[in-house]
Amino acid sequence: HLQLVESGGGLVQPGGSLRLSCVASGGTLDRYAIAWFRQVPGKEREAVSCSSGYDGNKNFPQSVKGRFTISRDNAKSTVYLQMNNLEPEDTAKYYCAASVGYVCYDLERFFEDWGQGTQVTVSS
Numbered sequence: 001h002l003q004l005v006e007s008g009g010g011l012v013q014p015g016g017s018l019r020l021s022c023v024a025s026g027g028t029l030d031r032y033a034i035a036w037f038r039q040v041p042g043k044e045r046e047a048v049s050c051s052s053g054y055d056g057n058k059n060f061p062q063s064v065k066g067r068f069t070i071s072r073d074n075a076k077s078t079v080y081l082q083m084n085n086l087e088p089e090d091t092a093k094y095y096c097a098a099s100v101g102y103v104c105y106d107l108e109r110f111f112e113d114w115g116q117g118t119q120v121t122v123s124s
Contacts, residue, residue: 004023008020015086017085022096033053035050035111036095036097040091040093058104067085067086068083079096090122093118094118097113097114
């Protein structure tokens with residue numbers, strides 16, 4: 001199993017940017033699909049972006065396409081989520097998650113390992 005630690009969250013004004021990082025340990029990152037999910041209290045986790053050897057990099061909700069970019073540096077065992085032009089609706093706790101294999105999924109039940117999350121708040 002991978003251990004995942006997220007960082008980079010914080011408070012940002014609408015239109016601002018943040019870059020989240022997810023550092024993995026305990027395994028070889030290139031053997032995993034890594035996804036970013038987000039969750040607002042009282043709602044289910046929503047898949048945001050995923051990176052895998054087969055699917056490449058992809059975003060799931062239409063609302064983040066063109067604004068969020070996932071990337072990975074396997075040598076550094078780190079996956080990033082660059083978030084630009086942030087909106088108040090992006091406010092959530094963001095989690096990275098790992099699934100053994102090379103295919104991206106947009107459902108949390110396919111991911112075995114999870115970080116503790118990092119809070120992103122978009123507000124003026």
